[in-house]
Amino acid sequence: MLRPDYKGDNMRKIDSINMIQTELPKGEFKAYLIRKYKGILQDYDLNDISGMFSIVLLEKEDIGYISDKFLEFCEEVTFDDTAWLHTVWAASDGYSEDIYIPYCDDIKAVVEGRCI
Numbered sequence: 001m002l003r004p005d006y007k008g009d010n011m012r013k014i015d016s017i018n019m020i021q022t023e024l025p026k027g028e029f030k031a032y033l034i035r036k037y038k039g040i041l042q043d044y045d046l047n048d049i050s051g052m053f054s055i056v057l058l059e060k061e062d063i064g065y066i067s068d069k070f071l072e073f074c075e076e077v078t079f080d081d082t083a084w085l086h087t088v089w090a091a092s093d094g095y096s097e098d099i100y101i102p103y104c105d106d107i108k109a110v111v112e113g114r115c116i
Contacts, residue, residue: 010059013097015050017041029079036098052094058101066099066114074111076103085111 014020017037024030033055040049058065072088083103090096101107 011062011065012057014055014057015053016048020055027080029082029084032079052096054095054097056097056099058099060102060104060107063101063107063110066111069114070116071099071111071114072116074108074115076108087111087115 012023014023014033017034020030020033020037024033037049037055040053041047046052056065066087066089069089072090075086077084077086077100085101085103085108087099087101088096089099101111
């Protein structure tokens with residue numbers, strides 16, 4: 001059951017390139033996130049985006065985290081032979097989260113149900 005107050009016990013919120021570099025194992029996913037983070041910095045001519053953008057890695061049991069969020073889209077992406085669901089939540093105050101959840105059909109249905 002989805003709980004709006006759920007904070008995600010296994011959730012990892014990453015809000016700096018240093019966190020990506022130090023907390024994630026080597027591989028395609030880490031390289032992709034570094035490129036994405038650097039691209040955002042360059043595209044918006046910023047030195048830091050903490051407080052404006054976070055990457056959120058959820059476990060399947062953390063799906064309650066999105067229960068009160070309207071999501072932009074849902075797509076399947078694969079890195080290092082692992083399938084993920086990728087979505088974005090954009091808050092009204094200019095903050096956004098790039099959310100990744102390990103793929104499964106049940107979780108995909110929940111994410112798609114939260115998309116606007």
